[in-house]
Amino acid sequence: MQYYIKKWVNLFLPALLIAMPVYAELGRQVIYLFGDDRALVLVGNKCQGTVFYVDNKQKFATQVTSGFKVSLFPFIHPSKKYIAIPYRDLSGLMVSKDYGRTFEDASFSPGGGPTGMSDATPEVSDVVSFTVVDDQGFFLTKQNYIYLSSKPFGNRWGLDYVALDAIPELVYKDRENFQNLPTSVPEVKDYKGWTHMQCDPTR
Structure with missing residues (x-):
């Protein structure tokens, strides 16, 4: 399971971080898996920050909101x-x-x-x-x-x-x-x- 979560982060967050350098020093965690192809990824610290919706199959990521708490x-x-x-x-x-x-x-x-x-x-x-x-x-x-x-x-x-x-x-x-x-x-x-x-x- 931990390998699978790291794979999600490695696949999608680097592209987001290049586009938004302010996130570079923050932690990244998969906080929810909808199934094999979709996830929520939190960029922040202590379970609070900016959350992204990531679709692996369709290959896109959308910023949902900032200031999000799990x-x-x-x-x-x-x-x-x-x-x-x-x-x-x-x-x-x-x-x-x-x-x-x-x-x-x-x-x-x-x-x-x-x-x-x-x-x-x-x-x-x-x-x-x-x-x-x-x-x-x-x-x-x-x-x-x-x-x-x-x-x-x-x-x-x-x-x-x-x-x-x-x-x-x-x-x-x-x-x-x-x-x-x-x-x-x-x-x-x-x-x-x-x-x-x-x-x-x-x-």
């Missing part, structure tokens, strides 16, 4: 077209809808928490898992709430996360891509990627 909750991500990378504090997410070539901000919608709760964002300590499957993202909490994105169509698909039981109370009730949503996190079979982000804080 998330600690379970992270299961078989989807390829829609890529969602949450911030550690759940203040938002960076998402791609074009297989990782570009990323944009996504967030939990104001008023989009469970019915009777004013906070739209789940507590980090309550997150059981974040799963991205069938081009939708699903946060599951200990209270059995599901915060999810819309179905994958329309101008803003994948950019707004709301609690499943809050949707009828929101303006999203009129958005076609928020209708007939899954009522549970879809089962993931034969996933070959990691189930958590990983990072060595001493580097």
